[in-house]
Amino acid sequence: MKITIKALCKLFGKVKAVDNLALEIRDGEFVALLGPSGCGKTTTLLMLAGIYKPSSGSIRFGEKVINHLTPKERNIGMVFQSYALYPHMTTFDNISYPLKLKKVHKKEMMKRVQATADMMGIGELLDRKPAELSGGQQQRVAVARALVKEPAILLFDEPLSNLDAKLRLRMRGEIKRLQESLGVTSVYVTHDQVEAMTMASRIAVMNFGVLQTYGSPNQLYDHPDTVFVAGFIGAPPMNFLEMRFEERDDGFYLGSQALEIRIPDERGAQAKQNDVPQRVIMGSRPEDVSVVAERDGDFKAEVYLIEPLGREDLVTFRFDSEEIRALTPAPFHGQIGETMSLKLDKEKVHLFNPETKVSVLRSGNGGSS
């Protein structure tokens, strides 16, 4: 089922929880709503579920505006962060609840509950109560309950937050596979960018109720539209440095007291076309910063902190009261306090307008919707 959201607003008193949201979710797509807590992502999900009524704007399932339909009339399944399994009901009663409400025939109900439970690997636990299940099992029951009525749309509200790290990784894969095999249009709310990146085909990043950007994980990673998105997506987060933008006869340069780099002509030209201001925010991901021999370096910095991550080491450097972090192959050969030469990958330098916080590398009006 295709979902089309237009100019959607939700006000709580004077607080705008969701501000003029526009989003289109294709049939069968898995979309993540990503953002820090309080950004309006859960409010948006609850409007899709029909728990909240939109203050203005429209939500369409397919071609039909469903703003004022009750949850019952929307044919949706939802998985909650707390799982929200009814504590007095057994697993069977929990999963069969949506069918009981639909007055599905008893025989048919037994069959569908068993099939869904088997698919989720909880077929043996049907007579247990939620208190007798582990967190992972409860999660599966919650997903089974959402799936059993064969909904047109699945909604997930941070379903993995309450699981331990190992189980979360496993359920992440299971939910993704399940969604792909069933092809149900899914909206997945999370504040965990790794979850969003790994699971979703497209990610809508929200902040303060406003949609920041909407695109595929790679698009958001390689071409972030705003400083917020650039900083939010990717771990460890992107480095930001304030720089001067200069056009000279032989090309485009970024400069500050400590360093001066020449950026590729096409990037510079694009920035110029987008009315780049004198001062810009330059962004560079830690994996695009490398430690090099002195003659190849763009600038020098002092080792401040070394954080081994196993496969790589995350090293924080300091120069001119600025900080920059680099992902270097482990083991890192350097001492704290040692001065080293660093080089930035100019092909992957991002430039943002410090006033609007918007990227000046966007081509045309692409990217954000």
Add this chain to the structure above:
Amino acid sequence: MRGQLAPYVFLSPTLVLVTLFFFIPLVMVFILSFTNLDMTNFGILEWWSPANWSLDNYIKIFTNRFFSKILGNTIMYVVLTLTVFNVGLALVIALITTHINRRAGFAFRVLWFLPRITPVVVYIMMWKALAGPAPMGIINSILGPLGIGSGKYLLNTNPWVFIILANGFIGASFGMILFSSAIEAIPKDYLMASKVDGATTWQTIRYVELPALKWPLLFVTTYQTLSLLTSFQQIMLLTDGGPGLYQTEVWALTAYHRALTSYFGNTQWGYGAAWSVVLVIIGIVMAVIYLRVFKFGELVEEPKIDQL
């Protein structure tokens, strides 16, 4: 040593009070119920001596010609007030006031709570003013011009209606407070999940909210049964067991009448005590039955998580 003593030092004021004003009187009432102590032999009868104990009072109770009338009155009073008001209406008010605007619901509950904090004599005077004969009684002065009713004193024509209403209005506020706080304590996720699963408001109440109220329901039912069994002030002030002979006399009122009023020229403390003791036993039996019916053991059972 000092550390071991401290708990008892802190407990002692309450222990002394409870012993003096609860345990000792309880034992005394129990002993008194086997004697024929009354106003005439007070100071003469050695009521503490087992030689003066007998089961006569209990035989008197069960052979009393009004025994079945009093028992029937008590059962009717307790069952009707409990089911219709103290539990039934309390639940309805709690459900309605928690499903409407929060502030309106709260305001309504505050209003409904007022009779409970009104002195009982004032409260009963208001009911008497309602029930008064035409032209003074409020109900009669409204119904009279419409041609309904005979204009007689309503406490004489329909005493039970007024007894149950007067008790029920107060009684319902207790359950109302407990039920509404229990309903508001239900995690909102359950209610949202139920709606998303396709339930109407009524179905959500029926399948998700009511089961979550099992514990407060047990508590209110048990507590209010015991409370109604022993309550007699409202009835005493409204009808004092009348208007006919034993027409609205309940068990607790009988115990009071026998023990502490001089209806027949004396106050039969021993006989009254026997009525009270039987009432206490009825109360205990009822409480045990409730705990069995509601499967109290299961309500407090430990979870059985065996794997993570």
